[in-house]
Amino acid sequence: MSTNTDISKLDDLIHTVIDSIKGFENSAEDVPDGRFASFFRDMARERREVVQTLQAQSRALGGTPTDQGSVAGTLHRRWEDLRSALGGGSDKAVIEEVERGEDYLKEEFERAMNDTNISEETRAVIRSCYDSVRRGHDTARDLKRQFEGAM
Structure with a gap:
């Protein structure tokens, strides 16, 4: 186990x-009726x-944690902005995208814990943050299912 590996995973x-x-x-800005x-x-x-907790662990290990998102995340948000501008920003579409993002985040945390x-x-710090990630994921999944059930 290497401190550099820990810092890299945290970053x-x-x-x-x-x-x-x-x-x-x-999503808070894009959801059509604001509900x-x-x-x-x-x-x-x-x-x-969660970010503050992960950054604190990185600093404790001697790291200089990032305060930036990823390029892929930025590109994805621009795509969502374009889709919304073209009329694809229904509540259902926003919730589906949030749930998709939550699936990805949950998988990343599970990979890190393993x-x-x-x-x-x-690993203990990551596991403590995972509780928030799992709650957000489960809520987004439940919202998506509500939309699917309404169809």
């Missing part, structure tokens, strides 16, 4: 969670706490 997760924050903020805006803002706030190359200390 990967930080990028992804920052993408999640920005996605929730975009999910409060949920999206709450999730963005909760994810900021990485045998990171220390138990870092």
